[in-house]
Amino acid sequence: MRKVVIPIGPQHPALKEPESFSVTLSGERIMAFSARLGYNHRGIEKACEERTYIQDVYLVERICGICSHAHSTAFVQAVEEIAGLSVPERALYIRTIIAELERIHSHLLWLGVAGHEIGFDTLLMYTWRDREVVMDILAELTGNRVNYGINTIGGVRRNIDASEISDILKAMDILEERTKYYIQLAKEETTLIKRLSCVGILSHEDALSLGAVGPTARASGIPRDTRKDDPYAAYDKLEFKVITDDHCDVYGRTLVRLGELMESYKMIRQALKEMPTGPISVKAPRKIPAGEAFSRYEAPRGEDVHYVKADGTDRPERVKVRAPTLANLQTVAKMLEDRQLADLPIVIAAIDPCFSCTDRLISLREPKKPDKTLAWEDLRAYSIEWYRARGIDFTKVNRKISRRN
Amino acid sequence: MTSEDKIANDLTEKFRSLSGKIRVQRARRIMAEVDKDSFEEVLGYAIKILRFSILCTITGLDERQSIGLIYHIARTDGIVLSIKTSVSYEKPLMNTITPYFPAAEIYEREIADLLGVEIAGLGPGNRYPLPDNWPKGEYPLRKNWKKNASANNIIKERTDNA
Numbered sequence: 001m002r003k004v005v006i007p008i009g010p011q012h013p014a015l016k017e018p019e020s021f022s023v024t025l026s027g028e029r030i031m032a033f034s035a036r037l038g039y040n041h042r043g044i045e046k047a048c049e050e051r052t053y054i055q056d057v058y059l060v061e062r063i064c065g066i067c068s069h070a071h072s073t074a075f076v077q078a079v080e081e082i083a084g085l086s087v088p089e090r091a092l093y094i095r096t097i098i099a100e101l102e103r104i105h106s107h108l109l110w111l112g113v114a115g116h117e118i119g120f121d122t123l124l125m126y127t128w129r130d131r132e133v134v135m136d137i138l139a140e141l142t143g144n145r146v147n148y149g150i151n152t153i154g155g156v157r158r159n160i161d162a163s164e165i166s167d168i169l170k171a172m173d174i175l176e177e178r179t180k181y182y183i184q185l186a187k188e189e190t191t192l193i194k195r196l197s198c199v200g201i202l203s204h205e206d207a208l209s210l211g212a213v214g215p216t217a218r219a220s221g222i223p224r225d226t227r228k229d230d231p232y233a234a235y236d237k238l239e240f241k242v243i244t245d246d247h248c249d250v251y252g253r254t255l256v257r258l259g260e261l262m263e264s265y266k267m268i269r270q271a272l273k274e275m276p277t278g279p280i281s282v283k284a285p286r287k288i289p290a291g292e293a294f295s296r297y298e299a300p301r302g303e304d305v306h307y308v309k310a311d312g313t314d315r316p317e318r319v320k321v322r323a324p325t326l327a328n329l330q331t332v333a334k335m336l337e338d339r340q341l342a343d344l345p346i347v348i349a350a351i352d353p354c355f356s357c358t359d360r361l362i363s364l365r366e367p368k369k370p371d372k373t374l375a376w377e378d379l380r381a382y383s384i385e386w387y388r389a390r391g392i393d394f395t396k397v398n399r400k401i402s403r404r405n
Numbered sequence: 406m407t408s409e410d411k412i413a414n415d416l417t418e419k420f421r422s423l424s425g426k427i428r429v430q431r432a433r434r435i436m437a438e439v440d441k442d443s444f445e446e447v448l449g450y451a452i453k454i455l456r457f458s459i460l461c462t463i464t465g466l467d468e469r470q471s472i473g474l475i476y477h478i479a480r481t482d483g484i485v486l487s488i489k490t491s492v493s494y495e496k497p498l499m500n501t502i503t504p505y506f507p508a509a510e511i512y513e514r515e516i517a518d519l520l521g522v523e524i525a526g527l528g529p530g531n532r533y534p535l536p537d538n539w540p541k542g543e544y545p546l547r548k549n550w551k552k553n554a555s556a557n558n559i560i561k562e563r564t565d566n567a
C-alpha cells in the first residue's frame with residue numbers, strides 16, 4: 001500500500017498545546033513518527049540570567065501551570081544548596097504537602113484527559129469535578145489554584161494552621177473514597193480495560209534505553225522514583241511505596257497513577273501528623289556565593305531537574321531546566337510503531353505531556369458591565385446560570401454528593 | 406568510606422589526569438572535570454563499570470573563553486555524577502553520546518541550537534527548540550547574544566500568532 005505522510009499540529013494536535021507531529025501511514029498503520037518541539041519555547045533560561053534569584057523563583061514557577069511547584073522547588077533547592085542555607089524542617093514538610101497535593105490534582109486531571117481521549121467523557125466529568133476538591137485546598141493553603149507562590153529561597157511563605165489541617169484531612173477522605181471507585185472502575189470496566197490494554201506498548205528494555213521517567217517508566221516495571229532514590233524535602237521521613245506495574249501499556253500507566261494517588265493521600269496524612277513546629281523560613285542573602293548545584297524532583301510526570309550556577313552576584317550565571325516530558329516524548333515513537341492511527345491521541349496523552357502549560361494572564365469582564373472584573377464566585381454563579389438556562393441543572397446531583405460526603 | 410568517595414577514588418585511580426578534579430559536593434552529588442580528549446573514555450567507564458545508567462540531562466554553559474558541557478548521569482541509588490568538559494569558543498565541536506544514551510539526541514540538539522556547538526555523529530532530524538527560519542549563527546544562550554533585527558522579527562511573528 002502507498003505510504004502517506006500526515007502532518008498533525010502544530011495547533012491542537014489532539015492535545016490543547018502546540019506541538020507538531022509527522023506520521024507516516026500505510027493505510028491506518030503507523031510506519032514512522034517524528035515530533036517537532038519548541039513551539040512553546042519562551043526563552044525562560046535566558047530570562048533567568050537577567051533577573052534576580054527571587055524573581056526567578058516566580059519565573060520558573062511559570063514554566064508549567066500544572067506542576068509549577070515542581071519547578072520552583074527544584075530551583076530553590078539548588079539555590080539553597082549553593083548558599084549553604086539550612087531550611088527549617090517545617091518548611092520542608094509544607095513543601096512536601098503542597099507537592100503531593102499538586103500530584104493529586106495532576107493525576108486526576110490526567111485521568112479525565114485519558115477518559116476524554118478514549119471517548120469516555122463521563123470519566124472526565126467525574127474526575128474533574130473531584131479535582132476541584134484538591135484545587136480548593138491548594139487555593140486555601142497558598143492563595144492560588146495554580147502557580148502557588150509558596151516557595152521562597154530559604155523556606156516557604158505561608159504556614160499551615162489547625163483549621164487548614166482539618167480541611168485537608170476532610171478532603172483526603174473524600175478523594176480517597178473517589179479514587180477507590182476509580183480503581184474499581186479500572187479493574188472491572190471491560191470497555192476501559194480493552195481500550196487501554198496492549199495500546200502504546202513500551203517494553204522494560206525500551207523504557208530503560210530511551211530514558212523514560214515517572215509513571216511512564218514505572219508502568220514498564222522500572223522502580224525508579226526520585227522521592228525514594230534521591231530524597232529531598234521531607235520524603236526521607238515518609239513511608240510510601242513506589243508503585244510499579246508490568247503491563248507496559250496505557251492500561252498500566254493508568255493503574256500506576258491511580259496507585260500513586262492512594263500513596264499521596266497516605267503521605268499527606270503522615271506529613272500533617274508528624275510536621276514539627278517552628279519557623280518556616282530562614283533569611284536568604286540577596287547575593288548568592290559562587291557555586292553550582294544540581295537538583296532533582298519527582299514531578300507528577302517524572303523527574304524534573306534543574307542545574308543552577310552562581311557567580312557571586314544577585315543573578316544566576318546559568319539556569320538549566322529539564323522537564324520530564326522532554327525525556328518521555330522520545331518514547332512515543334516506540335509506542336506508536338506499527339500501531340493504528342486511532343491510538344495516537346491516547347498514546348501521546350498517556351505520557352501526560354506538558355509542552356509548556358499555562359499561556360498568559362486573562363481577566364474576565366462581566367458582559368454587561370465591561371469595567372467590572374468577575375471574581376471566582378461570580379464566574380461560578382454565572383456558569384451555573386448559563387447551564388440552567390439551557391436545561392442542564394446539577395443542583396440535585398450536587399446535593400446528593402454533599403449529603404454522601 | 407561512603408559510596409561517593411569510593412566512586413571518586415575509583416575514577417582518580419583509573420584516570421590519573423582526573424586527580425584533583427573530582428569533588429564530592431554532598432551526599433549523592435559528585436562533580437568531575439575532564440578534558441575533551443579523555444571525556445569519552447571517562448564517560449564509558451562511568452556507564453559500564455560504575456553503573457551510571459541514567460542520563461538526567463546535558464547542560465551547556467557559555468564560559469566566555471570556551472563552551473562548557475556538563476553531562477549529568479545518575480545511578481539507581483540516587484548518586485549523580487556531573488562530568489564537565491569544555492570545547493573551544495570559536496569552533497565548538499563535540500561527539501554525540503547517542504551510542505551510550507539514545508535519549509541524548511534532544512539534549513544535544515538543544516545545545517546545538519542555543520549555544521552553537523556542532524555535535525558530530527548526530528543523524529538527520531528536526532532542530533530543537535528554535536524555529537526553522539531562525540537566522541544562522543545566532544545562539545541565544547551565548548552571553549554576548551543580543552536580539553538583532555531578524556531574530557526580533559521571528560520573535561514578533563510568533564508572539565503575534567500566539
